[in-house]
Amino acid sequence: MFGRITDYKVNNQIVEIKFEKRSGQVEIINESIVNIFAALETQEHRSKAIENFQKKQVSYHVEREEDCIVITTSKVTVKVYDEFKVDFYDKDGKVLCKDYRGRRQRGIVLTEEDAELMAGEGHEVEDAPEDYSIQILKELEGDEAFYALGDKTGFLNKRNYVYEMWNTDNPAPQVDSFKALYKSIPFFITLKKDSVYGIFFDNTYRSYFDMGKESSKYYYFGCDNGNLDYYFIAGDKMTDIVTGYTYLTGTVPVPQLWTLGHHQSRWGYKSEKEVRQIAKKFRDNDIPCDTIHLDIDYMDEFKVFTWNKERYEDPKKMIGDLKKDGFKIVTIIDPGVKLQEGYHIYDEGVEKGCFATTPEGEIYVNAVWPGDSVYPDFGKPEVRSWWANNQRYLLDMGVRGVWNDMNEPASFRGELPQDVVFYDEELRATHSKMHNVYGHLMSKATYEGLKENDKKRPFVITRACYSGSQKYSTAWTGDNHSIWAHLQMAIPQLCNLGLSGMSYVGTDVGGFGSDTTPELLARWVQVGCFSPLFRNHSCMGTIRQEPWQFGEEIMNIYRKYVQLRYELLPYFYDLFFKGETTGLPVMRPLILHYEKDQNLRDRNDEFLLGENILVAPVVNQGDTQKLIYLPEGLWIDYWTKEEKKGGSYYVKEAPLDVCPIYIKAGSIIPNYPKQSYVGDKEIDTLILDIYLGEGKYKHYQDDGESFDYKDGKYNEYLFTINSEGIFTAELPNKGYEKEYKGFVLKYNNTEKYVEFNGDKLTVKLV
Structure with missing residues (x-):
């Protein structure tokens, strides 16, 4: 050649x-x-x-x-x-x-x-x-x-x-x-x-x-x-x-803090009444939740950038009412635009030349949810701009995030022919070249539209993507099923996505297709609560899997792990803050940090959150024990505080309500107090879960939603613990007006509150 x-x-x-x-x-x-x-x-x-x-x-x-x-x-x-x-x-x-x-x-x-x-x-x-x-x-x-x-x-x-x-x-x-x-x-x-x-x-x-x-x-x-x-x-x-x-x-930009909370979704929540009932159930049952997702049912005849006013009489008021109770609404948007004269999105797209064409120059037509549909050509900068501007319709309703689906692009009448004409910026191209970046470019357009019109860090979810999509969007792994094999697969799948630059990812907790079981849902939430994107989602026609659907025992387990997620929110947020600089993922395979350990090359059922927390979920039906391998170092059982030496296998008792978790010695894990949603209460005291040993930890504090952090408007705390049990807190970067008034230090089954003057604090713990 x-x-x-x-x-x-x-x-x-x-x-x-x-x-x-x-x-x-x-x-x-x-x-x-x-x-x-x-x-x-x-x-x-x-x-x-x-x-x-x-x-x-x-x-x-x-x-x-x-x-x-x-x-x-x-x-x-x-x-x-x-x-x-x-x-x-x-x-x-x-x-x-x-x-x-x-x-x-x-x-x-x-x-x-x-x-x-x-x-x-x-x-x-x-x-x-x-x-x-x-x-x-x-x-x-x-x-x-x-x-x-x-x-x-x-x-x-x-x-x-x-x-x-x-x-x-x-x-x-x-x-x-x-x-x-x-x-x-x-x-x-x-x-x-x-x-x-x-x-x-x-x-x-x-x-x-x-x-x-x-x-x-x-x-x-x-x-x-x-x-x-x-x-x-x-x-x-x-x-x-x-x-x-x-x-x-590119790296994943720091997300808005609320997006790291618990999300609830189903295809389909078909009415305003049903959505309000779901929200009320979460609050009545004391299960934290920040976000409810609306699938295609909220639209008028599945037409994008419309709302079904029969099912949702006053969507703006509904969203406003839910906001008062801490809920944010995320709506799905597909790329397929219904072919219907008089429908403003279709008419505008035709007038502006926004849709992909056949080689002969006719607008290409396939079918998705609305029936006959046409496809925006996101390869054209002007089409991305047009799509970005359309996000204002959702924002004006009060929508806080956009969920991009069906953007492979999916089609119901067979795959788009390879010669359908799309553009690569100014150059004429084909579907065969632009297919794999279609979802990527749709996400880019959505991100830019939300950023321009909302001024906050955009929350975009995508199903399809290409390398670099992490700059614009979160992602979930698509239409999984409520089967144990897919719970098992979730761990390596999310870990490999993290290694691939896509740090902000998750699977549908409980499974999307098929029917979940009480045990499967209980075990899945134990993986989901540690996944960067934490969303329960299921398919129309399957057994409902909201936390209360399977009785008190399962709901209590579900609540326990959702509450744990909310306690760990500052730790997750710190990992994203650091990840924007380093590119390292939130959820990591153990081999990433222990690559010389041959026992970890094929470790599919354990993972790390950052470097400090090791999670070893039970992923087999009926198991109440877990064989766990701990890498080198000293590890502490999160539940019992028992110390375990690394480089060995252990059997951990794991009844249905226990997910084995281990913390590396010398770790300092920031926690928030109990809350029902992000912003539920003003947090002026940070809880620090300290595991004695030698270590240091950087924690970040900012407004949790704007881009001000890029201009240095954040606080960076440095916490250290040495072998003699001396804890130190410093504030090397003061860029955000709100500072913690003090810290609750948790160690050796004791708690101690200490005030912080914004300069330096030293406490002898043992």
Whole structure:
């Protein structure tokens, strides 16, 4: 495809390499990140994930050796050979990643007769594998584990699995063999025994990832269209790779504090009366809740930016009344616009040229909830602006957030043809190129509309996304089911999304499709309360799963974990505050911080919140004990305060109301007092749950909703505890007018209130 190297030149950290047949380039992004690029479709990257990016100026060296070109920074060495084969080495010359020089091996190829036999009984028969026009094969040394890749099904470690990046709406119960779901995040982390690296394949067409299933000699990623465009990210540890990837694609902005509370949803809450009853039930049963979500039933004939005035007589008044009791309303919006002359959104869109077209220039029509529908072309800046402005309709009603659904884009009359015309900014493109970024661009438009018209940090939820969507939107994992397998899958799925830059994510607590059971709901809320996005959501036609539906015992368990979530809100908020700088997720697999521990490579049923809290939920029906592995260090049982030494397995008694939780020694965990919703009470005293040992902790305090924190208008507290039991509180950054008057120090089953003068406080605890 490329041929032999004939020449090269260097220009502003770009090494342009001429081959016999075409050119390629290696661009140095910073000391640890390099981009491998060949202009096969466009001369520019035209990335949708990497925006407003500032390349760092670094020192580097380039030289020509006999068989390759060598590019060296302080962190990584890149060797480029004939045919644009590229190998990567660390600063000490150790191999990190090498291109495989052989040809692909073919997997199982059925005869035509055997394929017909299988198809006759209903088995899915795949075509024989073929080479892709863009195809990168990397050597396998044998000890690799693979992580990230977005919201793919199955387990944490993706070794020996195959996947496709093609946003797909499939409401069937998702199993390990699913190759594609709602999101396309073509980034993965490779962990070896003594090294780690990441690769981001920035190509929006349907792409393919084989993580060693086809052969034990190589893994590959490939695509049939677009540019050869991937980023190699080196680092000393896994956290470096996540930080490097989010350095490219962006980090999650700090959300409004109320959005971290408990959310309740169902398809469908069909009337104002029903929504008011749901809200009252939460308050009557003393179960904290901040948000009620309205699915498609609130709309008039499922037309976006309308309201059904028969079911909701006065939605603005309803929202205002609920606001007085602490509830916020989030409404769903789909991209499909009903084809109906006289409907203002359709008429405006036609007039402004906002909708995707056929190759012949006619507006393309498919069907979703409203029936015949047309699709906004979010690839056009002017369409995104039009869509952004339409958010004012919802905001004027009092809506506090927007839930983007069906934005793969979904369609009821078969998938949109590949040649439907969409735009890539100013360039005419096709559905095949823009499909995977459709939801991403819709979220961007929604975010910008809320930001401009509300002036607060936007709360946007999306089902479909691409790399970089974390800058604009939260996400949930789509239409899961009320089955134990999906509770089990929630942990690795959310952890891999976090490693993929999507830190603000959750699953539908209790499951969306199928019917939940009392035990399943009780165990699911024990995962949900620790998930960054905490929402109970279920499908019309299934058993209702609000907390009170299964009697007093289950409701008490549900309340216990929702209340625990509200106690931990300042800890969650701090993780988001830190994550905007570091890119590190809230919910993390243990391997992220203990990558040398072989026991954790495939640990699917435990996770960390930050570095201080380890959660090991029960995820098997009927289990009342849990086999737990604790990594190195000293850990304290949250419930019993019993100390456990890390590096060992333990059996924890876990009846239905107990989710095993462990706190790392030396941790200082900020807590809020009991409240029914965020803003329920003025919090001028912070509770600090202290676990003796050596440690430090930074806590952030601001108004919880505006962008003022970006201008330094926040308080940063530094808490420390040393081996002698001396606690210290300082306030190194005073940017927010409200300060805590004091702290409640909890340690060794005692509580002590201490006043804080806004300067420095020292207390001897033991």
